[in-house]
Amino acid sequence: MESRSAKNSLICRFYLSDKMKISIDPKAGFCTGVTRVIRLAEEALANTGHLYCLGQVVHNEQEENRLKNLGLEIIDLNGFCELQNVTVLIRAHGEPPETYETAAKNNIRLIDGTCPIVVKLQKKIRKSFSESEKNGGQIVIFGKKNHPEVLGLSGQTGNRAIIIEDENDLAKIDFSKPVSLFAQTTRSKAVFKVFFEKIGQNFQQQATSSTLPFEATDSTCRQVTGRDEHLRKFAAENDIIIFVAGKESSNGRYLFEIVKTENGNAFYVDDPKNIEESWFKGAQKIGITGATSTPVWLLEEVASQIEKMLLKS
Numbered sequence: 001m002e003s004r005s006a007k008n009s010l011i012c013r014f015y016l017s018d019k020m021k022i023s024i025d026p027k028a029g030f031c032t033g034v035t036r037v038i039r040l041a042e043e044a045l046a047n048t049g050h051l052y053c054l055g056q057v058v059h060n061e062q063e064e065n066r067l068k069n070l071g072l073e074i075i076d077l078n079g080f081c082e083l084q085n086v087t088v089l090i091r092a093h094g095e096p097p098e099t100y101e102t103a104a105k106n107n108i109r110l111i112d113g114t115c116p117i118v119v120k121l122q123k124k125i126r127k128s129f130s131e132s133e134k135n136g137g138q139i140v141i142f143g144k145k146n147h148p149e150v151l152g153l154s155g156q157t158g159n160r161a162i163i164i165e166d167e168n169d170l171a172k173i174d175f176s177k178p179v180s181l182f183a184q185t186t187r188s189k190a191v192f193k194v195f196f197e198k199i200g201q202n203f204q205q206q207a208t209s210s211t212l213p214f215e216a217t218d219s220t221c222r223q224v225t226g227r228d229e230h231l232r233k234f235a236a237e238n239d240i241i242i243f244v245a246g247k248e249s250s251n252g253r254y255l256f257e258i259v260k261t262e263n264g265n266a267f268y269v270d271d272p273k274n275i276e277e278s279w280f281k282g283a284q285k286i287g288i289t290g291a292t293s294t295p296v297w298l299l300e301e302v303a304s305q306i307e308k309m310l311l312k313s
């Protein structure tokens with residue numbers, strides 16, 4: 001068993017018995033953005049024993065509890081605004097500019113764990129927004145309303161971006177004006193494409209606006225969407241899939257949908273205590289995987305737990 005740390009080696013371990021084989025998805029584990037922010041937290045905690053973090057550091061309760069035990073204290077925005085002369089960690093999702101302004105005003109030192117991919121996207125949106133102010137254009141973000149990353153992205157436009165979550169939201173776009181479309185990094189690439197096409201069709205249907213600029217940036221993260229093909233294969237070659245991810249994990253929901261299309265016998269587990277023995281009836285090949293916010297140590301614990309449960313029965 002690996003020690004519980006940010007270590008995120010891509011391992012595939014098999015637990016064998018005469019009845020079954022349990023495999024951990026070798027491509028499961030943290031993405032680089034989450035690995036980085038957890039490393040930053042661990043380094044700071046090793047020095048000081050205490051660190052504030054603005055919002056949930058990772059959408060995984062077990063990993064968050066591990067960091068809390070090392071001294072991490074999660075605070076919300078109200079709590080952040082009341083602090084002065086302390087150090088605060090910014091999580092991988094990033095923050096809107098106001099957070100940096102508050103930090104400067106209150107002498108808060110920030111350890112900026114914003115994922116470099118998100119930083120790049122924020123910059124792109126900021127640039128597009130400043131151009132759109134000249135031509136009356138609109139910034140449209142395909143993402144989950146109120147998701148922290150989306151709040152950080154929309155913040156680059158003074159919260160004037162149009163957030164589209166479903167088809168009804170398309171009505172918020174004025175098709176007589178230019179559009180620059182972006183995506184929350186953990187959204188589905190395929191659904192982004194659908195929205196891209198729908199917006200394009202709307203422009204075409206309006207003859208007066210058919211020559212207006214419509215730019216789209218597929219900013220979905222390859223570390224999520226790039227797992228699709230492998231995940232399909234992993235799901236198909238096992239009799240049952242245990243998908244471990246936090247309730248709030250956006251990429252967890254997205255990746256689980258992919259697993260479900262290949263293997264109807266797949267279970268989304270946010271707390272390993274909820275795993276039921278009856279799920280494994282008749283299964284010989286058990287696959288364990290998770291979101292980009294699920295630590296490898298947790299997948300290993302789940303594998304051991306299932307092994308013990310089934311060997312006892």
Ligand code: SF4
Pocket residue numbers: 031032033034092093115116117118185186221222223224251292
């Ligand atoms: S999913 Fe991609 S963009 Fe989001 S934190 Fe991970 S690496 Fe960064």
